[in-house]
Amino acid sequence: MGMTIKRYCPACGAELDEEGICARETCPRRKLQLDAKAKKEAAEKAKTK
Numbered sequence: 529m530g531m532t533i534k535r536y537c538p539a540c541g542a543e544l545d546e547e548g549i550c551a552r553e554t555c556p557r558r559k560l561q562l563d564a565k566a567k568k569e570a571a572e573k574a575k576t577k
């Protein structure tokens with residue numbers, strides 16, 4: 529119940545969102561995370577086809 533554990537990016541120290549993605553737009557790690565997420569979502573879409 530409202531037990532949100534705050535996590536921080538090991539690369540830049542910014543807070544992570546609920547999906548564990550860095551909140552800093554210029555972060556290189558965030559870019560990798562978004563790429564991985566997009567790939568994962570594309571794979572899931574392909575599955576439900």
Ligand SMILES: [Zn+2]
Pocket residue numbers: 537538539540541542550551552555556557558
């Ligand atoms: Zn970061």
